[in-house]
Amino acid sequence: MANIKLDNLLKSYGDTEVLHGVNGDINDGEFVVIVGPSGCGKSTLLRMIAGLETVTSGEVSIGGKMVNNLEPADRDIAMVFQNYALYPHMSVYDNMAYGLKIRGIAKSEIKRRVNEAAEILEIGDYLKRKPRALSGGQRQRVAMGRAIVREPSVFLFDEPLSNLDAKLRVQMRLEIRKLQKRLGVTSIFVTHDQVEAMTLGDRLMVLNGGYVEQFGTPIELYENPQTVFVAGFIGSPAMNFIPATARDDGTVELQNGDVVPGVATTGTVTLGVRPEHLVPHDKGMFQIKVLMREQLGANTLIHGVLKGTDTEMVVSLAGTHDISEGAEMRFSAAKKLLHFFDATTGKRLS
């Protein structure tokens, strides 16, 4: 068990800096998900924590100890790779036992731990097989088993579910979550899938272009996104963004001249509102021209544009609604559900 501290972590490859100072404290037993679009530096950050990449500057501490210069083997971590990275020439049993043998653990103890892990993960029947004789989901379990038999103080996962089909992904997601809660081991999980991130993480670290955009609980990220990026990244369908101009009286004016209650500021702002927070209202401040309607059963998605502009808008209504395409509708949203961001920096205006 251990907490992890990232202190101003920086990584460059030659002249290109890919991580620009990452900070974060991860508590003992916490499940933290690092999420962000492809190429934002998630894997690089995880591999720096694992010791597979050198740290250009800054510090990584595990359990209160600076580990920058420790070999991966000495950091008391276990990692699950995206392609599982099982040893192809070893049986499932040997794959799991390998790390224990190297650490000189007694045969009987190895056997006990491997069997226990195999039971938890329901792979007891395959212990004698080679990895190539397993399905993707089974390999995934073996990779997990290899991590848990080591009884490390930190688990690191690099997109371990991305090679599985959708159904299995959801199932494994739940299993990983349950397993982590049961073992109580501090875990860092990398993914680019925001749904996976929201469901798994106690807290999410949203990375974008090598910067941490926000680090907080899923609900904090949803209710109080600190940047336009986080606002657009968390939630599905994504938040609507409307360019607007702030006026002296604390309201903002949309491009089509409509006025919406806003924040006390001046200049151009970005107004954000989630599709599920828009409700039909006769005097609603958002006039939307409906272009297309998607009936999903449980809810209805309305795609359209803000009247008089070409700003695309999506509205999500619960239940089924018979709305004709081409219609014009008015929607409103509670003031506290409107988000305002600085149009140039993308930072939240409170």
Add this chain to the structure above:
Amino acid sequence: MLKRVHFPTSYLPYLLVAPQIIITLVFFIWPASQAMYQSLLIEDAFGLSTEFVWFENFQVLFEDPKYLESFIRTMWFSGAVALLSMGMAIILAGFADRVIRGAMVYRTLLIWPYAVAPVLAGALWVFMFNPTLGIISYFLEGFGIDWNHYLNKSQAMGLVIMAAAWKQVAYNFLFYLAAMQSIPKSVIEAAAIDGAGPLKRFWTIVFPLISPTTFFLIVINAVYAFFDTFGIIHAVTQGGPAGSTNILVYKVYNDGFVGLDLGGSAAQSVILMILVIAMTVVQFRFVERKVEY
């Protein structure tokens, strides 16, 4: 009625394969059949009379202790060459696999020896180890080692083994490097996280995973040491001193063109031919076989 697709008869395909067929016929099939025919004849040293003797040449050969000696020597030599050159290659490939910067330069330099003709490679080593002029024998003298491969049998053997192995390192290196690079990096990283140091990783992960390449190279190197080392032996020791480096392929030449025993020499080359065919079959079986790990 079915319509058949008709290709106009053309001589072009035949024309295109003709050079290869002619080369095979002139430089392989014809001399090989000549050798087989010759191996059944006994010719006097002046070439005045020949006598057809069926398998007498082979019978004489198998009863000749010198032939058996040469056979064992060849096995020895091949084993040593294969072990030395593959050992060197695997170490170099192991390092090259880790190198990121300057890897191209390093690899190119390592491939050069392969482009050197065997006789030249031999000449190079002769110069370096020349008992009176050679730079290495000069240094060896500093360590109290009296180097003279013209007189010392084991030194002579050592030198041809080194020269032959050196030339083959590049070839083995290429195969080993390719094999090592085909191992997913994450597997090695997983082992590192599991606590295996570089040597442990090599022996427990890399080496087992490249074993198909090792099998393949063992055959290739044995064939090389058996047949392609003539030039090196000829340049370095000419089979001496006292026949101590007279391996089978050199003995064919020596008995035939120096000793003028054409029938016996032809019989030896037929045996070598059978050996190379056997090894090739083994090699194909390994290549075809599904790799088991």
